[in-house]
Amino acid sequence: MAESVSEKVIAIIAEQAVLEPSDVALDSTLEDLGIDSLGLVESIFAIEEAFDIQVPFNANEPDAGDFDISSVASIVREVERLISAQSAS
Amino acid sequence: MRRVVITGRGTINALGQDVPATLEAMREGRCGIGPLELRDVERLSVRIGAQVKGYDPEALFNRQQISLYDRFTQFTMIAARQALDEAGLTFAGDLAARSGVVLGTAGGGVNTWDENYRSVYEEGKNRVHPFVVPKLMNNAAASHVSMEWNLKGPSFSVATACASSNHAMGLAFQLIRGGGADVMVTGGSEAMLSFGGVKAWEGLRVMSKDACRPFSANRNGMVQGEGAAVFVFEEREQAMARGATILAEVVGFAMTSDAADIVMPSQQGAARAITGALRDARLDPSEIGYINAHGTGTAANDKVECAAVAHAFGHHADALMISSTKSMHGHLIGGTGAVELLACIMALRDGVIAPTIGYEEPDPECALDVVPNMAREAQVDAVLSNAFAFGGLNAVLVLRKAP
Numbered sequence: 298m299a300e301s302v303s304e305k306v307i308a309i310i311a312e313q314a315v316l317e318p319s320d321v322a323l324d325s326t327l328e329d330l331g332i333d334s335l336g337l338v339e340s341i342f343a344i345e346e347a348f349d350i351q352v353p354f355n356a357n358e359p360d361a362g363d364f365d366i367s368s369v370a371s372i373v374r375e376v377e378r379l380i381s382a383q384s385a386s
Numbered sequence: 387m388r389r390v391v392i393t394g395r396g397t398i399n400a401l402g403q404d405v406p407a408t409l410e411a412m413r414e415g416r417c418g419i420g421p422l423e424l425r426d427v428e429r430l431s432v433r434i435g436a437q438v439k440g441y442d443p444e445a446l447f448n449r450q451q452i453s454l455y456d457r458f459t460q461f462t463m464i465a466a467r468q469a470l471d472e473a474g475l476t477f478a479g480d481l482a483a484r485s486g487v488v489l490g491t492a493g494g495g496v497n498t499w500d501e502n503y504r505s506v507y508e509e510g511k512n513r514v515h516p517f518v519v520p521k522l523m524n525n526a527a528a529s530h531v532s533m534e535w536n537l538k539g540p541s542f543s544v545a546t547a548c549a550s551s552n553h554a555m556g557l558a559f560q561l562i563r564g565g566g567a568d569v570m571v572t573g574g575s576e577a578m579l580s581f582g583g584v585k586a587w588e589g590l591r592v593m594s595k596d597a598c599r600p601f602s603a604n605r606n607g608m609v610q611g612e613g614a615a616v617f618v619f620e621e622r623e624q625a626m627a628r629g630a631t632i633l634a635e636v637v638g639f640a641m642t643s644d645a646a647d648i649v650m651p652s653q654q655g656a657a658r659a660i661t662g663a664l665r666d667a668r669l670d671p672s673e674i675g676y677i678n679a680h681g682t683g684t685a686a687n688d689k690v691e692c693a694a695v696a697h698a699f700g701h702h703a704d705a706l707m708i709s710s711t712k713s714m715h716g717h718l719i720g721g722t723g724a725v726e727l728l729a730c731i732m733a734l735r736d737g738v739i740a741p742t743i744g745y746e747e748p749d750p751e752c753a754l755d756v757v758p759n760m761a762r763e764a765q766v767d768a769v770l771s772n773a774f775a776f777g778g779l780n781a782v783l784v785l786r787k788a789p
Contacts, residue, residue: 356607
């Protein structure tokens with residue numbers, strides 16, 4: 298069975314944080330996991346490549362609201378939203 | 387001690403194709419940023435830049451020169467010719483042997499790389515033009531200047547990303563002050579507005595898609611520019627003896643390394659460079675009237691730079707003016723400090739402080755006098771030019787009014 302969106306996102310974040318996927322909780326923040334601004338930009342690139350989507354993210358305005366990065370769960374939610382928006386269009 | 391003065395300047399950039407046009411645009415607070423015109427622009431997500439438009443290299447260079455001059459070299463040659471004309475110098479004999487060129491560029495012949503990669507990867511060709519290497523190399527511009535004007539002393543290129551020009555001009559200053567040369571042609575050039583050049587910057591997600599608004603709370607990133615500025619730095623006694631017009635004096639320079647992060651700037655590294663440059667100039671911080679900021683319009687730079695200025699200048703930080711002319715001519719990467727030095731000379735010579743345009747909302751973390759939107763008349767005797775590069779390499783110059 299194919300990996301879920303959540304499993305794929307967690308795998309990307311775990312790789313960036315050099316952790317096992319089992320150590321990445323959905324309520325963790327990127328800061329909790331030790332991911333800095335450069336790590337975040339790299340994770341977003343990996344997410345775009347994995348799901349073939351465009352993530353609206355500007356490192357100058359990380360909290361701008363177009364893409365909620367406040368926790369692992371919020372990132373999963375945003376990726377699911379972008380995937381469904383893409384398949385709808 | 388030997389002193390160093392500036393006796394010539396030249397430029398081509400999005401604001402103008404010479405110094406008078408560029409200074410007029412800075413005085414008027416005109417913006418040189420607009421829609422990018424380049425091949426495959428529709429595949430870019432960032433589609434604005436400060437591009438040199440209405441430019442026809444065929445009208446300025448012959449066929450042989452064009453086959454050897456990448457766009458960044460063309461820009462350099464145009465700016466160098468203006469600078470040497472203004473200085474009124476020709477080079478022969480001992481003077482030629484005591485004169486050199488040091489120029490900054492981060493990318494060198496980016497368009498040449500881009501075009502030839504396309505030809506071998508995209509178009510599948512197995513043959514490239516024989517001059518690809520001498521055209522794309524970073525030192526091509528410095529070498530062509532040395533050949534065109536017979537400069538036989540120390541010549542080289544400097545690549546320290548966004549601080550390249552300031553490092554180059556600082557080294558030119560030190561070479562003359564230390565006795566290694568009497569005249570140095572110096573400054574920098576960049577021509578990175580090609581599909582590959584912009585695409586690479588896009589990846590970092592620090593680029594604005596609409597405007598460059600340094601120090602403004604609603605800023606959202608940097609905007610790339612292109613062009614060159616070149617100056618003639620000359621030993622002061624020699625310049626005075628030949629009756630040259632002295633545009634300004636270069637009095638101090640310092641460089642520091644953050645030794646910390648490959649992209650995030652450091653307040654401490656920036657402040658150490660500012661303080662070091664003032665010490666080198668033997669000036670008290672209170673003597674500085676204007677700073678041409680690095681001011682990229684990114685969240686990371688602007689906050690750190692303002693904090694570094696506040697730290698280095700103490701109370702005087704509230705009395706001085708600091709503007710980012712990148713809001714008008716964009717970020718010329720390795721050429722940026724050179725174009726920005728024109729604003730420093732204008733402040734000293736003409737008493738006009740170039741504005742930070744696009745300023746819309748105050749940011750409490752950048753609570754300095756950023757000369758918002760309108761140029762200002764003010765008499766200043768000494769000015770600073772900041773450059774803080776990716777890789778944590780900082781270079782700060784101090785200029786004083788012509789003696």
